[in-house]
Amino acid sequence: MNIAITRQVSPDINQCELTHIAREPIDYERARAQHKRYQQALRTLGLDVISLDAEPDLPDSVFVEDVALVLDECAIMLNPGAASRRPEVASVEKALAPYREIFRIQPPGTVDGGDILTVDRTVHVGISSRSTKNAIEQIKVILEPRGYQVRAVNVTGCLHLKSAVTQVSKDTLLINPEWVSRDDFPGMQFIEVDPSESYAANAILVDDTIIYPSSFPKTKAKLEKAGINLVIVDADELAKAEGAVTCCSLIFSV
DSSP: OEEEEEEOOOTTGGGOOOSSSOOOOOOHHHHHHHHHHHHHHHHHTTOEEEEEOOOTTOTTTTOGGGGEEEOSSOEEEOOOSSGGGGGGHHHHHHHHTTTSOEEEOOTTOOOOGGGEEEETTEEEEEESSSOOHHHHHHHHHHHGGGTOEEEEEEOOSSSSHHHHEEEEETTEEEEOTTTSOGGGSTTOEEEEOOTTOTTTTOOEEETTEEEEETTOHHHHHHHHHTTOEEEEEOOHHHHTTTOOTGGGOEEEEO
């Protein structure tokens, strides 16, 4: 069984953290409606969706990916780079505890899940404004004895590594080469985002299909030409909170 942990949109979403984009009003009801359709897209791909209650006092809490890394062998509860987000961890840990052995990143290390891209047995961790070398060293201590390679990746110009690159098939990454280097992902093939769609590199791979936002038609056309199967969702409202489709779920098998 494949599970996706999600969380409802906080009614305080307009107080979200922002780093690389300007603040503009977020339509809460529209964000909720888009998130509901996103959850349905996950179900369409065969995932059992667990929907946690909204956290009224935690504006960014819909972005559950940022507080945990879930692998087959364990789950690592992260220490988000923004202090306002650290209270999000406890409820997600409670949801994960029945399924995985739990480890935790300790201060002073900080890391957001949006900075972690796992491809097979390689865990790429972005060094960004949210994620530090100290946290990467802690991840190595946990994962290398379990057969993973942990690689640090420099990220520039965007919030998270997965703003710049995600996996769209077994051997292919979707990438914005302005924000991250191809050289950090040896052995992979690449599809580059259209230059006019800087934020188009974020997609969720589920089996052989990706969930992809409707906001990037030129990059969507490139993906279709490459033979990638797509399920399209509207995600532009939560994009105003510097979120993307990977941010809103933690996907794993049991």
